[in-house]
């Protein structure tokens with residue numbers, strides 16, 4: 313099973329910090345993480361598609377900018393987990409990965425580039441922090457054709473200008489269809505009850 317192989321690799325990446333891998337039957341927190349990230353993806357893609365159709369990419373940039381953090385915040389409040397998106401190359405520096413997320417993203421990127429993996433590409437792991445267990449779930453976000461207008465190798469001049477204006481230190485261009493664009497990331501804090 314590919315997902316378990318991925319978990320095993322992650323344990324190698326961060327061995328001292330990690331507790332046992334989740335048991336073979338899927339834990340509820342992993343299922344809930346899947347549902348929450350699917351909802352995040354569906355809502356955002358719905359709004360993005362509508363905005364692209366109605367106003368074009370320049371308007372859609374604004375929708376992404378406002379709505380992505382709003383949806384993430386709402387889903388975090390509703391679930392009790394910290395829900396977000398991250399990437400190795402970010403547009404918004406607030407989405408920059410921490411060390412652990414970076415290690416998982418690098419793993420995803422290698423797996424996706426190998427061409428052997430059929431999405432969803434995901435990882436679930438537990439970290440023991442002084443006896444309290446923090447749970448993490450991540451799911452890869454591959455680049456699709458529709459993403460290229462704003463994340464591709466060549467951006468239309470007005471889109472490039474709008475991105476530069478809103479995100480002067482943007483790193484999130486140069487992607488090709490099928491590349492790893494980023495990942496959804498869900499953290500269940502050790503102190504809080506989790507499903």
Ligand code: HEC
Pocket residue numbers: 357360369370371372373374376377378380381397398399401402403404405407453454455456458459460461462463484493494495
């Ligand atoms: C209309 C332009 C536009 C399109 C099309 C677009 N994005 Fe983005 N994307 C953005 C903007 C703007 C942000 C920064 C949002 C923020 O401030 O959190 C962003 C951020 C992201 C992030 C969060 C990490 C980061 O770089 O800050 C991911 C992941 C992402 N986009 C994936 C995608 C995927 C996958 C698609 C295609 C399904 C896509 N985007 C299509 C404009 C776009």
